[in-house]
Amino acid sequence: METLFLIGIILPAFVVGVLALLFGLGRFVGAERLMGAGRRIRPSQFTMGQMMGAVAVAALVLLFFASDPGPGRIFPLTLLALWVLAWFVRNWRNEFVSLMGLRDEDFPGRHDKLIWVGMLLALAPIGVWFFRAYRLTHWPEPAPAVDAEHRAEEAGGTAAQPA
Numbered sequence: 001m002e003t004l005f006l007i008g009i010i011l012p013a014f015v016v017g018v019l020a021l022l023f024g025l026g027r028f029v030g031a032e033r034l035m036g037a038g039r040r041i042r043p044s045q046f047t048m049g050q051m052m053g054a055v056a057v058a059a060l061v062l063l064f065f066a067s068d069p070g071p072g073r074i075f076p077l078t079l080l081a082l083w084v085l086a087w088f089v090r091n092w093r094n095e096f097v098s099l100m101g102l103r104d105e106d107f108p109g110r111h112d113k114l115i116w117v118g119m120l121l122a123l124a125p126i127g128v129w130f131f132r133a134y135r136l137t138h139w140p141e142p143a144p145a146v147d148a149e150h151r152a153e154e155a156g157g158t159a160a161q162p163a
Contacts, residue, residue, distance in 0.1 A: 012059040019051050
């Protein structure tokens, strides 16, 4: 039982705490200091929520394999399945809202928007993947504005001004 407590609670809490500390310190320590040490630090590609989700999934998988076969394995497996379902529903909703935000004139065919709606509703898992690929091909997401020289702070504004 002590091993289960160590693996299931203490280890994930330690990992989340260390990552929270590192991400938190990144707000206060400037990149100029870190690059001045002779290294080129690349900004993190992962958000705090993604890291915490990965730790939670790892904890559920460890809890699944650490518990005895039978009813003890149902709880972590159910939580993991609900998490995957919630993630899918969020992605499906985002793609459906982006589809509804487009005008009929944005599509090359006459009934393309109706076809995409049918595909997202009837073939939900594969339809989301196909529409996302189609949307990113025809309407790519704009690149974020990067102000490496921090000129916006000197001017008292933001790097990307709205039109």
